[in-house]
Amino acid sequence: MRRNILVADDDQQILELTKFFLEQAGFVVRTCSEGYSALQEVQANHYDLLIIDISMPNFNGFKTIKSIRAMPEKQDLPIIMLTGSKDKDDIQKAKTLQVTDYVIKPPVREDLLKRVERVLGGRPQYFEIKFNPEDSDASLTGEISIETRVKSISVQGMILTGSAALKKGDKIKVQKIGLFNILKIEKTSFTVADCTSDDKGNFDYFVSFLEFKAEEQEVIKEWVMAEQFRRQNPGAKA
Amino acid sequence: MQEIVSEKILLNFIRHEIDSNQDLFERLYGLQMKLIAEFTQSKGDPGKVVVIAHKLKSSCKTFGAVRLETVLEQIESAKNSATIKIDPVLLDEALTLLPVTMETIRKVADSVFGRKQDSA
Numbered sequence: 001m002r003r004n005i006l007v008a009d010d011d012q013q014i015l016e017l018t019k020f021f022l023e024q025a026g027f028v029v030r031t032c033s034e035g036y037s038a039l040q041e042v043q044a045n046h047y048d049l050l051i052i053d054i055s056m057p058n059f060n061g062f063k064t065i066k067s068i069r070a071m072p073e074k075q076d077l078p079i080i081m082l083t084g085s086k087d088k089d090d091i092q093k094a095k096t097l098q099v100t101d102y103v104i105k106p107p108v109r110e111d112l113l114k115r116v117e118r119v120l121g122g123r124p125q126y127f128e129i130k131f132n133p134e135d136s137d138a139s140l141t142g143e144i145s146i147e148t149r150v151k152s153i154s155v156q157g158m159i160l161t162g163s164a165a166l167k168k169g170d171k172i173k174v175q176k177i178g179l180f181n182i183l184k185i186e187k188t189s190f191t192v193a194d195c196t197s198d199d200k201g202n203f204d205y206f207v208s209f210l211e212f213k214a215e216e217q218e219v220i221k222e223w224v225m226a227e228q229f230r231r232q233n234p235g236a237k238a
Numbered sequence: 239m240q241e242i243v244s245e246k247i248l249l250n251f252i253r254h255e256i257d258s259n260q261d262l263f264e265r266l267y268g269l270q271m272k273l274i275a276e277f278t279q280s281k282g283d284p285g286k287v288v289v290i291a292h293k294l295k296s297s298c299k300t301f302g303a304v305r306l307e308t309v310l311e312q313i314e315s316a317k318n319s320a321t322i323k324i325d326p327v328l329l330d331e332a333l334t335l336l337p338v339t340m341e342t343i344r345k346v347a348d349s350v351f352g353r354k355q356d357s358a
Contacts, residue, residue, distance in 0.1 A: 011293050012269050013266050013270065013273075013296070013297050014296065016265055016269070017256075017262075017266065017300070020256060020259070020262055021255075084296065105296050106296045106297065106300045109254075109255050
């Protein structure tokens, strides 16, 4: 199925170029030249991705994204921000608004398509970490996903709690989509019972690699500690 | 001194980025000319000048217009001060570079697509 992408920018050249790159790659593209039209488009039609410029006159990109995120059914819409520079404030603001990724203007075809495909799940990036193979009993295999936006960790759609048992000595594969907060750990299991020095190091690296925010790291660490406690004290209540 | 247009960047853009698509190139070139006209007409309005300089800078990067890109970047940086004041020397330099740059881009494009009839 062809994916629908909406591109919003007040710069006609950027619109032409972005549309060309995306259409050549097989996407269905619609364009608009200001934020409010983009908002109306997103409200009225289905899009798999919104690519939007930040500095547009009147209703700018941030206002548009904020309004989109306020719509419950559009909270998960992937958004790529078009920006003229790597301005730290803009990036921070984008993170707050759950922007998935950003592209520096003018877009370069290879970079743009790489990011779009990554955001739409076309070409996932994997990162592999090995945990302690000496670990104890085991139980769970399946698709684990970490959704930092709602601060939950789930396996095959079921939210994990501290008591979730995980398989020993296995590997995890982490899919990182875009630069920000959408993460997935796929078809694997994850040993947390023996996060000793090396593993702890790995775990910290894993957490920092994925760019969790401090409070999100805390949530995950708490979960790991609860799991460690459960394994070290079978039968005890955490 | 920095070259006016990097032929390497421009040729890469035409041949590899837009797959030698002449229609697209002409549309982008036309939009660039339109922006340049707006820039020239707005030279007395610093607020407008920085906004157009920002857009022009982006397309200069696309076309490999490296020297103009540098000057426009300096002009655009005026937006960061409380009252926008544009250095007249920079503005003059941009106004001088604009036609020369577009002419150079046209020549390189013509060498790829063949001479454009209505540009003679």
